[in-house]
Amino acid sequence: METMIEEYQVIEDKNSRLGESILLNKRYIPPIIIKKHRWQEDDLHQIVAGGNKDLDDLNQRENLECISIGIDKLFEPNEHGLLASTVVLQGPSGIGKTTTLRKIMLDWASGNIYEKFDYIFYLSCKEMKLIQADTSLAELLLSNCKDPKTPVSEILANPENLLFLIDGFDELRFSLDYLNSKLCSDPHEKASISCIFNGLLRRTVLDKSHLLITTWSMAAEKLKRYLVSPCSFEILGFSPKGQEVYFSNFFEDEQQAKQAYTFVQGNKMVYSMCFAPIVCWSVCTVFQQQFESGQSLDENLTTSTSLFVFFVTGMLNHCSCKQTAQKHLQSLSSLAEEGMRKHTIVFEEEQIKKHNLDAENILALFLNKNQCQEGTMSRSTFSFVHFTFQEFFAALFFVLEAKPQSNANLIKLLKDNQEKTDGFLTATVRFLFGLLNGDTVGFIQKNLACKVDFQIKEILMKWVMVSATKNPPLKEQKLLELLHYLFETQDVEFVKAAMERFTEISLSSLPLTVADCLALTFCINYSYKKHTLHLQDCQLGYQQLDVLMLGIANCLYLSLSDNKLEDSSVKLLCEGLKQPDCELQSLTLNVTGLTDESAMDLCYALSEKQMLTELYLIGNFFTDKSVSSITYLIENCKRLRILSLYKSPLTSDGIKKLMRLEKRIRQSGRRLIIIV
Known part of the structure; x- marks a missing residue:
């Protein structure tokens, strides 16, 4: 257990330098977790849209905190006295699902929770989907353990005492599309990753084991097709008190923590987003940069776009001069745009080289590097430290000086976003509108010496006008998204012209x-x-x-x-x-x-x-x-x-x-x- 405690007791900040880490227990704030009584499709990107309905009203948030379920109670009997063997924990990107699973691993290894389980295995779907060669579930679990002496075969002999933490079901959306695909039934039989996960989810292998699965809300309906009588919970991020504690823990200086939190409370838009851990972290990081440079807190921090522009600019300039920062920005943006266009969040080493991302400090700053072992061979893959950064950089790709085919790709992106309901492109489009803001453009040009393509403003306005005259009219959710796009611009004349049609x-x-x-x-x-x-x-x-x-x-x-x-x-x-x-x-x-x-x-x-x-x-x-x-x-x-x-x-x-x-x-x- 000591090996497991060592692995899970620390986390790395998304912008941490090599060797830097933070104690999980210092950064972890218990989130609000509530029982979901029905399967429903929620907005994937509520964190950038600005919040979750259940968390918006302060009194309601405090009420929810009173009925919130602790991570040690997820497998308790329900109101009918029945025990669930499959639990789903759903929520939007950046809400703290992965951190919550890591906390469960740490607390179990420390002997604090779930003593009824002989062993808990943590399986990252992002990492699992990279395995191309056939393997067995037993081999997969052994390779996933830091301790090579883990008696996997003995552990699998008593599946009723096992808990599998399956993190990020939504990452498997391309490999589990076929319900009639082969199902794994023997944990020692070699099969594809798709076959193994199908077997676990549909209970053809280790059917007595317990599963705790995290997923984006928008993938919950798809997940439902695979599961038998799941118990569903929703993770809603921080309570108001939790937000305050997060700020207090983040800043070592008590006065800075108080100053930062007071500032955020005075900004309704930013404060309404801070229930999400990813936003809390980004805001605190931006403020930390301000404190370190001796500057006052930026009063123009009014939208999610301005927050990310300020954060990314500060991080790039911290690691490089303006000229190289410009180059890195263009490389990150082109990589992100390719990922959004191809609907992928994992990149091969060849793609990294193709986009000229060769600076180790920049890679470490914005990209995670993963080693994928296949037999005696290993290969490196990369992903953005958080999907929100990929969405932001993809939007930035279209704003930077015009490139061949970029306008055609932009028009296709807008069309795809309006036609699809999975929310994959929504935040990218919102960032795109936010980058039209004159002050934001000026900030980018001044601090990163980048040229900006102003032609996209005409493209976006034309798209808005066409959307306004659609027959049948835009559905409620799409109309709300469009209002958020307009808000992100903070461009009064642009909004006036657009709203004339609505x-x-x-x-x-x-x-x-x-x-x-x-x-x-x-x-x-x-x-x-x-x-x-x-x-x-x-x-x-x-x-x-x-x-x-x-x-x-x-x-x-x-x-x-x-x-x-x-x-x-x-x-x-x-x-x-x-x-x-x-x-x-x-x-x-x-x-x-x-x-x-x-x-x-x-x-x-x-x-x-x-x-x-x-x-x-x-x-x-x-x-x-x-x-x-x-x-x-x-x-x-x-x-x-x-x-x-x-x-x-x-x-x-x-x-x-x-x-x-x-x-x-x-x-x-x-x-x-x-x-x-």
Whole structure:
């Protein structure tokens, strides 16, 4: 066990120098892990989009922390007393799945958890898919152990006491495509890696063993086809307290940690992304560079793109002069673009040479090197330290000075991203839009002496315009992605031109994060036109509404139905409605949990809106106590034509009062319909 403890007790930072390492227990923060009660496809790149709905509202995050499941409880009996032998841990890229598995390995080797298992094997799918020669499961496990004396055959004799940690099922998406492929049944029989993994997942080999599998959320549905009665959990990253502890652990200087965390809290967009460990690490690394150079924290750190530009530039300039930094940037970008185009994240040594990536310090900075053993032969493969860096560098490839075929490849990338739903290209496109920002371009040109191709701005604008006029219209998820693309530009004129085509925006039934609402509000605010906005069943809470109200003045029609707003959020809504330039004509708040407590605030705020013609309050909890406030609204809002209180718990007396009011208003010459 000592060998295993030595292996798993340390981790290397993604930008660490040779020989540098950090204790896992110092960097590891227990993530929020919750039980998933249904299989669903989530957004692959929520970390760059800015968050996960379950983590967005601070109160909700704290509530989730209370019900979070510890890593030692993943194989506990369920509510029916049944023990799962297969557990799936899903979540987006950069959320901490691999680190969590390493922590399980360390804690088990230290005797702290899962004592019922005689042995736990860690299998990295990224490494396994590189093995081309046939092998046996026993040989695979032995080669995966640091201790060559590990009695693998004896261990396999009792599979019920074994746990396999299979890290990164999504990495195998190309080798497990055929459900009818040969299945491994004997752990000592030589077979292909695809055959072995098929056997493990589909229980034809070591069927009594236990499996803990991590995967991107978007690959969960595919994984479901292979498994029998899996128990599914979702890893949601850090709680607010966890974020703070991460900053505290990262910086040795307590004052710097406090200063960095306070700065991030003041930046809603960056803070909304910091639930993801990869973002927390990137932000802390950028701030560390600032502290070391004696500079103040960059107040222009407003988007995920600006964060990565600042980080990558600092790291390149730290390792090389401007001229060589420019060369390395172009090489990394061309490698990344090839990977995105060919849908791969693992590169052979020949590809590294082809892209002129020959500097060891740069390779160590942004690429992981893996040795793949095949019999007596070994070969080197490479991958970016994190997939997000590959996505960023791929976007940068198109922004740097024009290259043959780059525009054609860009157009194809945009087309593929819009047509596919796997999310593989989404973050690359978002970074691409972010790199259009004038300040960002200037920063790149100044600090890396790179020339920029401004022609791509025209290509992206044309693509946005075509997307806006698609028939049928963009689906909700694709429209939300496009709003994030526009937000990343922080280019007001670009956004104004684009939003002219999006007069009606429907994001209904999408769980919206604070970051989503920031992007939406930014786009609406910088639009020449007033908009119709449908946000039914978007799981909006106080935090999201706080952001959305900044854009309500640019809406003519607004629907917030089927969101649990309740009375606490009504005051925010009223503040938005009171904005002098708010010309709202129709407001729909059906089934939003409103009660008499909010009736007065809402009715008095709306009474000032002389453009309001329709108000729908179906399925709320207004009683006779609200009749006086409703009367005030109707008498003062002269253009109101339709008011629906259908399915409200009004008594017959309350209904009679409203009907008499309706009759009196009609007799005065106004058109009015009250529905109760």
